[in-house]
Amino acid sequence: MLCVCVCGCAAAGxxxxxxxxxxxxxxxxxxxxxxxxxxxxxxxMKDAISEIDNEISLSKADSALSRxxxxxxxxxxxxxxxxxxxxxxxxxxxxxxxGAFNCAALPLSRLWRVDSASLACLNGESDAAxxxxxxxxxxxxxxxDPNTVTxxxxxxxxxxxxxxxxxxxxxxxIAKGYAVDECVDILNEYDVSSALxxxxxxxxxxxxxxxxxxxxxxxxxVLSPRPRNGPSLSRGYVVALSLGGDVSAVTSGDxxxxxxxxxxxxxxxxxxxxxANGVPLGVEYxxxxxxNSDDWVISATVIGNSSALSDALSTAMCALGIDKxxxxxxxxxxxxxxxxxxxxxIIGEVSLYRPDIYDGYRRYDYYEL
Amino acid sequence: MNFERIKRVKSxxxxxxxxxxxxxxxxxxxxACALFVYRLPSADVIISVRGEKDIRLSLDSETDxxxxxxxxxxxxxxxxxxxxxxxxxxxENIGKISGTWQRIVCLPNGVVISVTGDxxxxxxxxxx
Ligand SMILES: [Zn+2]
Numbered sequence: 001m002l003c004v005c006v007c008g009c010a011a012a013g014x015x016x017x018x019x020x021x022x023x024x025x026x027x028x029x030x031x032x033x034x035x036x037x038x039x040x041x042x043x044x045m046k047d048a049i050s051e052i053d054n055e056i057s058l059s060k061a062d063s064a065l066s067r068x069x070x071x072x073x074x075x076x077x078x079x080x081x082x083x084x085x086x087x088x089x090x091x092x093x094x095x096x097x098x099g100a101f102n103c104a105a106l107p108l109s110r111l112w113r114v115d116s117a118s119l120a121c122l123n124g125e126s127d128a129a130x131x132x133x134x135x136x137x138x139x140x141x142x143x144x145d146p147n148t149v150t151x152x153x154x155x156x157x158x159x160x161x162x163x164x165x166x167x168x169x170x171x172x173x174i175a176k177g178y179a180v181d182e183c184v185d186i187l188n189e190y191d192v193s194s195a196l197x198x199x200x201x202x203x204x205x206x207x208x209x210x211x212x213x214x215x216x217x218x219x220x221x222v223l224s225p226r227p228r229n230g231p232s233l234s235r236g237y238v239v240a241l242s243l244g245g246d247v248s249a250v251t252s253g254d255x256x257x258x259x260x261x262x263x264x265x266x267x268x269x270x271x272x273x274x275x276a277n278g279v280p281l282g283v284e285y286x287x288x289x290x291x292n293s294d295d296w297v298i299s300a301t302v303i304g305n306s307s308a309l310s311d312a313l314s315t316a317m318c319a320l321g322i323d324k325x326x327x328x329x330x331x332x333x334x335x336x337x338x339x340x341x342x343x344x345x346i347i348g349e350v351s352l353y354r355p356d357i358y359d360g361y362r363r364y365d366y367y368e369l
Numbered sequence: 370m371n372f373e374r375i376k377r378v379k380s381x382x383x384x385x386x387x388x389x390x391x392x393x394x395x396x397x398x399x400x401a402c403a404l405f406v407y408r409l410p411s412a413d414v415i416i417s418v419r420g421e422k423d424i425r426l427s428l429d430s431e432t433d434x435x436x437x438x439x440x441x442x443x444x445x446x447x448x449x450x451x452x453x454x455x456x457x458x459x460x461e462n463i464g465k466i467s468g469t470w471q472r473i474v475c476l477p478n479g480v481v482i483s484v485t486g487d488x489x490x491x492x493x494x495x496x497x
Contacts, residue, residue, distance in 0.1 A: 196492070200497065201497045203493060218493060219493075220493045222495055223495070227474075227481065236483055237485075238496075240491060301495070301496070
């Protein structure tokens with residue numbers, strides 16, 4: 001009996017924790033953890049994630065971030081350590097990405113009705129009447145700047161203060177990655193040799209993949225950005241990655257959260273990813289109307305050590321475009337892939353897993369940066 | 370040690386006819402095992418209807434599937450559509466597909482048929 005159990009455990013290798021909703025109903029946390037303390041490690045991770053959520057949730061009216069967003073100009077709001085850390089990281093990434101990653105863009109998302117709350121009640125479709133005027137966009141962009149917020153740490157307590165009453169923060173763009181990094185810290189505390197942590201596509205591969213005692217790279221499929229809707233199965237993989245251990249991989253794209261708007265010239269797509277000019281990815285003004293651009297980034301994958309930075313960079317690469325986004329990734333020293341509607345490029349030494357089978361990238365033209 | 374026996378072995382032919390037969394059989398066996406272990410993972414056909422239902426079948430399945438608005442044929446490693454009731458017949462005109470990630474789409478009926486690889490060998494997926 002003991003033998004059966006021991007053999008069974010050795011063969012199974014990982015304890016698999018099925019997806020559960022964290023942060024919000026559509027953000028799922030899943031894990032695979034090797035070793036005897038998997039259940040305990042998992043529980044610690046779950047607790048860490050809900051601790052972060054309690055501080056930064058925008059659907060909880062009493063969270064520190066909700067209180068900050070509702071605060072008046074110059075009103076000092078005490079926040080927790082996570083909210084403070086997330087703000088500091090977000091400011092760092094705002095500078096790094098030339099404003100492409102912006103934790104203060106919530107009023108813009110709301111203006112375009114691509115924030116989580118609007119997308120949930122719009123159910124995707126609407127007409128051109130509710131698209132903002134370019135003037136409104138410019139007005140709003142002016143105060144969507146994390147530099148209008150001051151952060152202080154006094155005697156071990158953390159405070160955020162707005163210098164513009166309209167400013168609101170949303171850490172949705174790096175919270176998943178930040179939470180994954182916190183989970184990795186927990187894995188480091190225990191004797192875990194191999195694990196996989198995933199919060200809605202923000203994945204971290206801890207150690208090598210172990211199958212029946214043999215270590216190998218992780219084979220990771222990157223879902224195709226097209227067709228935009230439909231079940232993931234019919235989208236297939238645009239490419240698969242072969243990842244050695246201790247690395248995070250994150251994909252952002254225009255297909256994840258967007259709405260369609262019926263204009264006089266036809267249907268346009270408005271993705272939730274906002275650019276530094278206050279206009280969503282793939283959208284431009286032709287002098288009379290908002291329309292979709294000829295080509296834009298539809299999927300950007302970043303591979304790097306920090307999941308928070310990978311999370312921010314994958315969004316920023318969509319906003320920056322294939323050239324600037326690729327250059328930024330090179331500068332940071334992370335690896336990745338960028339796809340536009342027509343072409344793709346690879347940054348750094350990315351090893352593809354079975355490109356003979358996972359060859360969706362062949363539908364795009366290779367573009368040399 | 371038996372010196373007589375050593376001498377006899379040393380004087381015998383190094384490679385006899387039975388040896389050759391055994392060798393050939395062994396080589397064939399090794400190749401067969403290698404082919405079995407490393408056989409190419411077969412591709413799958415995924416039929417998605419109105420973005421709701423996913424049907425997954427092997428590309429080798431040699432079958433015909435009658436859906437409400439069209440019939441999908443999977444034969445000889447190829448997939449094609451006939452008897453579509455849509456007006457444009459785009460799905461039928463695409464013809465036969467076989468390569469991975471090729472696709473037949475019948476927009477009016479919301480049917481997407483794609484050929485994919487063996488996803489089971491992957492440990493995870495990102496980009497949802
Ligand atoms: Zn058709």
